[in-house]
Amino acid sequence: MNAWFPVSPCTPQACAGHHGAVRPALPAGARLVAGCLLAVGGAACTPLAAVLTQPVRDRLVRLWSRAVLRTFGVRMRVTGNPGGRNGGELVVANHISWLDIPLVAAVLPARMLGKSDIRGWPVLGALAARGGTLFIDRQSLRALPASVDSVADALRAGDRVVAFPEGSTRCGGGPPGPFRHAVFQAALDAGATVRPARISYHLETAPTGKAGHADGLPARAVAFVGDDPLNASLWRVVRAAGLTAELTLLPPLRADGAGRRPGGVDRRMPPGERKALARRAQTAVASDTANLPAESVHH
Template sequence: MSGVWLPASPCTPRACAAHDGPARHPLPAAALLLAGCLLTLAGVLGAPLALLLRQRHREWLVRGWAHGVVRAFGVRTRIAGQPAASGGGPGALVVANHVSWLDIPLVAAVCPGRMLAKSDIRGWPLLGPLAALGGTLFVERERLRALPGTVDAIASALRGGARVVVFPEGSTWCGRGSGGPFRPAAFQAAIDAGAAVQPVRIRYLGAAAGAAAFVGEDPLAASLWRVVRAAGLTAEIHVLPRIPADGRTGRRALARLAQSTVASDSANLPPESVHH
């Protein structure tokens, strides 16, 4: 389990989080910001009730809510592919590249599951309480000794049939380059649990794409405002074929395979892609 536990991205707000496209007037942008925050707050307040629902109904509700949050912030979505139906046995480790805080509701809109997140997200307004109520697995990245316990917790959730969502780059990247390497620790959990890996690719399109980047020391409030001002911002989510995880494939090889699958995904969408 050795290796870099505190990944760093070279991306910075000044260099990467630029909005070069058309901008909304501040008044409609403020209305979108209010709508997005209110819908997020509704998710926080409604999470305890959602936990009382059956899994199928809860996933349907989470998908609808997550998609609504993205649209409320003024972002259009384009989706390709569907995750495999869940059944008996282990769940799936959902892995995706990481560009923005928007990635979280985007993945939840297609593959809802328990998120793996850094521990300081607990303190975020609105999103922190919602993450905790939604069963997020928090990891203390500053403590290398905590890593084996985190792997065990992920493996336990997978054995119980849950989806666990991980951004294995460990930090956000602006999306203009190849991104960071996928860290292998979470893939060990998939091997231990005998769970499949579900790769997902996220892209932000158009002249407004840079507005989505949430990198470096960028304040959350500044990123929220940049997103709602960016007219025409579109997020594209590809759900790619599952990769089986077993003892014959080591965690590092499995991480590299998942990374190359996400990185080499074709930009051409299949006919069943939908626009929202």
């Protein structure tokens, strides 16, 4: 266990499963194939998108991410307003599933933080690198300062970066785990805005032929925890009917008092500052009291 990679208390045996309506095997298989082809095909087009302007590129990422979710059989609900931004923005959210990545990208296209192991994966590693993924060595504390600096540099350049500060996926049925502090140091160093976001997945029920509504029951089929194989998780998702992913965008937090001293020398904030910022973000994500209007609902 270290600052990037804590041990999750959740296990596939305790968390993953589905007790609602089940999609027949043939349609589920078709969704699985189509979803994987769409995901890989979109990632393969990432180098071509580099020649586009940022607004056009962001729009394409949103459309592609929503299509990935819908193809896998997951509806999306967004609460809150993504608004605009001036300069870099660090988006921090709780972490439940591999679905979290297209869910956030469907609203807030960004550079993702990924473990360094991904860089060595065949095909996908190269595609992730070309797509702007920031790789971190989650097994080495010695690499932590360099990882923080790379995130801070991206934020200073005006990029949006998405991180899951729990450091590991959790079941999603309760409050998030402790937010690790390291990534918040990057926001402080860059003077960037921190945008908390809450992710949840629910089962949707309705009479046949009518639009459903989220009934509040957590969708356990999406949980991707512990040593759960990816193929097993993919199959659970496409077999589970009535899944709704909800992204709640919370008011941004300002990383006050950060930046660079004259002459370009980094001003590293004391540990208490990043811990306080991490606690503020974690409290916002864990709170159920935010009463924000729905900006959009995508079916």
